[in-house]
Amino acid sequence: MNIKNQFKEGLITNNPVLVQQIGMCATMAITTSLFNGLGMGLSVLIILTCCNVVVSMIRKIIPEEIRLAIFVVVIAGFVTIVDLLLQAFIPALSEALGVFIPLIVVNCIIIGRAEAFCQKNTVAASFFDGIFQGLGYTLVLLAMSIVRELLGKGTFGGGLIDVSNGFHLTMDGSGAGITIFSGEYGAKVLTMPFGGFLTLGVLIALMQYALKKSAKKKELAARAAEEEKEVEE
Amino acid sequence: MLFNIISISLGAILINNFIFSQFLGCCPFLGCSNKVDTAFGMGVAVIFVMGMASAICWLIDTYILVPLGLAFLETLAFILIIAALVQLVEMFLKKSVPSLYSALGIYLPLITTNCAVLGVVLLNVQNHYNFIESVVYGITGGIGFLLAIVLFASVRERVQFAEYPECFEGFPICLVSAALVALAFMGFSGMQIF
Amino acid sequence: MNKIFKLTVVLFLICAIVAAVLGEVNAVTIGPITTRQKEKTESAYKAVLPEGDSFTEIEPSAYAAYKSTIDKISAADNGAGHVVETTFSGAQGSITMAVGVDSDGKCAGISIIKHSETSGLGEVAASASERGVNFRSSFIGKDESITIQDIDAITGATITSKAVTGAVSTAIQAVKALG
Numbered sequence: 001m002n003i004k005n006q007f008k009e010g011l012i013t014n015n016p017v018l019v020q021q022i023g024m025c026a027t028m029a030i031t032t033s034l035f036n037g038l039g040m041g042l043s044v045l046i047i048l049t050c051c052n053v054v055v056s057m058i059r060k061i062i063p064e065e066i067r068l069a070i071f072v073v074v075i076a077g078f079v080t081i082v083d084l085l086l087q088a089f090i091p092a093l094s095e096a097l098g099v100f101i102p103l104i105v106v107n108c109i110i111i112g113r114a115e116a117f118c119q120k121n122t123v124a125a126s127f128f129d130g131i132f133q134g135l136g137y138t139l140v141l142l143a144m145s146i147v148r149e150l151l152g153k154g155t156f157g158g159g160l161i162d163v164s165n166g167f168h169l170t171m172d173g174s175g176a177g178i179t180i181f182s183g184e185y186g187a188k189v190l191t192m193p194f195g196g197f198l199t200l201g202v203l204i205a206l207m208q209y210a211l212k213k214s215a216k217k218k219e220l221a222a223r224a225a226e227e228e229k230e231v232e233e
Numbered sequence: 234m235l236f237n238i239i240s241i242s243l244g245a246i247l248i249n250n251f252i253f254s255q256f257l258g259c260c261p262f263l264g265c266s267n268k269v270d271t272a273f274g275m276g277v278a279v280i281f282v283m284g285m286a287s288a289i290c291w292l293i294d295t296y297i298l299v300p301l302g303l304a305f306l307e308t309l310a311f312i313l314i315i316a317a318l319v320q321l322v323e324m325f326l327k328k329s330v331p332s333l334y335s336a337l338g339i340y341l342p343l344i345t346t347n348c349a350v351l352g353v354v355l356l357n358v359q360n361h362y363n364f365i366e367s368v369v370y371g372i373t374g375g376i377g378f379l380l381a382i383v384l385f386a387s388v389r390e391r392v393q394f395a396e397y398p399e400c401f402e403g404f405p406i407c408l409v410s411a412a413l414v415a416l417a418f419m420g421f422s423g424m425q426i427f
Numbered sequence: 428m429n430k431i432f433k434l435t436v437v438l439f440l441i442c443a444i445v446a447a448v449l450g451e452v453n454a455v456t457i458g459p460i461t462t463r464q465k466e467k468t469e470s471a472y473k474a475v476l477p478e479g480d481s482f483t484e485i486e487p488s489a490y491a492a493y494k495s496t497i498d499k500i501s502a503a504d505n506g507a508g509h510v511v512e513t514t515f516s517g518a519q520g521s522i523t524m525a526v527g528v529d530s531d532g533k534c535a536g537i538s539i540i541k542h543s544e545t546s547g548l549g550e551v552a553a554s555a556s557e558r559g560v561n562f563r564s565s566f567i568g569k570d571e572s573i574t575i576q577d578i579d580a581i582t583g584a585t586i587t588s589k590a591v592t593g594a595v596s597t598a599i600q601a602v603k604a605l606g
Contacts, residue, residue: 080309080449098359309449
């Protein structure tokens with residue numbers, strides 16, 4: 001396992017949402033503004049990395065029969081820590097994400113990685129796996145948020161960017177974002193549940209299209225190389 | 234009281250449907266909706282577990298966690314209770330109601346990681362529901378889930394015969410059809426209870 | 428049997444460690460969380476009763492007749508009036524709102540704390556948009572006889588507007604009943 005490979009897997013070829021197709025509830029529910037998307041993505045990234053490290057550290061001492069129960073306890077612990085810290089120090093984010101922060105416990109990404117990866121790999125590899133898978137998840141959330149916010153409300157960076165007196169970033173979710181076009185012309189339906197399902201569906205379709213295309217290209221290249229060889233012979 | 238219960242039930246089943254407006258329980262929703270039969274089995278199992286989990290978690294939260302000032306352990310306690318509950322229900326059904334077990338058995342383990350179940354107990358705490366309201370919210374939330382998953386499974390059975398771009402094969406087309414069903418459910422959002 | 432015992436001990440130990448860590452984290456965060464919540468209520472109360480300074484909660488037995496809709500009544504310590512916190516059903520589930528009632532029994536301002544109204548329609552009642560601000564300020568100076576004709580109701584959200592109007596009226600009646 002090298003880092004470069006893991007990076008590519010986490011972000012593209014084995015992206016948790018687009019390819020493994022897990023952890024979708026929060027992906028669709030909270031991606032209505034950049035602030036929410038980024039906040040959720042980073043929370044999952046931190047929790048996933050911490051859980052991966054701890055699980056791979058204790059993988060040799062925990063009994064096989066109750067490993068899932070132990071994973072769940074470890075995950076719930078980290079989720080509660082992040083939840084409490086958010087409530088105390090970034091209250092706006094904790095309010096915006098609401099019940100979806102504690103629900104990270106049942107996000108299949110985390111338990112899935114613990115079961116599929118960390119059980120068999122070293123601490124260092126698990127650490128990078130957590131970071132890259134988390135980044136892959138964050139990336140999808142960002143893409144969803146940007147599309148839904150722009151088309152639905154006509155803004156970019158809602159909650160995060162404040163342009164009322166010069167460009168600056170806000171941490172309390174009060175920024176209105178950069179207005180690209182007036183909200184009256186936005187397709188409001190995209191900010192509603194309908195938009196969540198639709199945007200994710202189209203995003204996965206695009207991903208499948210791209211993956212298929214690159215696979216075809218590779219196949220063609222391989223065939224061309226083969227033919228060349230034959231000609232040489 | 235009665236008014237409250239009716240309003241909670243209608244809200245949970247139609248207006249704030251767990252799947253189509255709150256996005257809770259999407260994974261089993263998309264995973265188990267290939268056939269109407271499977272979808273129905275899953276839905277019934279979810280109603281059962283959500284009702285039980287609401288009742289037990291409410292009791293434990295109100296009489297143990299809150300009085301001891303351990304409210305911060307809620308998430309941890311709830312997920313353990315749900316996991317244990319699912320396990321117990323499975324064992325109980327296997328021994329005493331084998332016919333029901335053979336119908337629901339395979340869905341039970343999947344429910345532990347269904348975020349609708351953890352979601353409903355957390356929402357009960359957040360909304361300060363009392364015992365009866367919590368149980369009603371749990372059961373009717375489950376009914377909402379059943380309604381959504383059965384409706385969607387019948388849509389999906391028909392989508393199989395439809396023609397769509399190749400890259401939409403599999404999950405994407407499901408999500409797009411789910412989007413359309415969600416659009417239909419938005420019709421309820423203008424509904425007023427009384 | 429021995430095995431089961433061992434498994435239980437391991438699981439219990441891990442739970443205990445996690446719980447202990449969480450206890451530590453909670454000890455750090457509980458302070459900021461409570462101060463923030465207190466600040467939030469204080470500022471919400473001041474927004475609906477600008478003349479009020481600090482607030483003291485009134486015993487629930489004093490407004491027992493209104494217990495079904497009213498969560499809390501707090502009196503301003505300088506006698507400027509009362510703030511009522513009330514939960515009632517809107518178009519789509521419950522709305523929680525703070526209503527300021529001045530010493531003459533007139534509404535001094537309202538603020539919607541929590542709601543689940545339709546985005547774009549009922550939601551306007553709680554939003555910071557011009558429409559929302561006008562809607563909320565149209566309650567100022569009204570007494571308990573208020574009806575939907577007296578306010579700047581939101582087009583397309585009659586149910587929400589009616590529900591809010593009714594709740595403001597009940598809140599003022601409850602304060603008057605305090606004597």
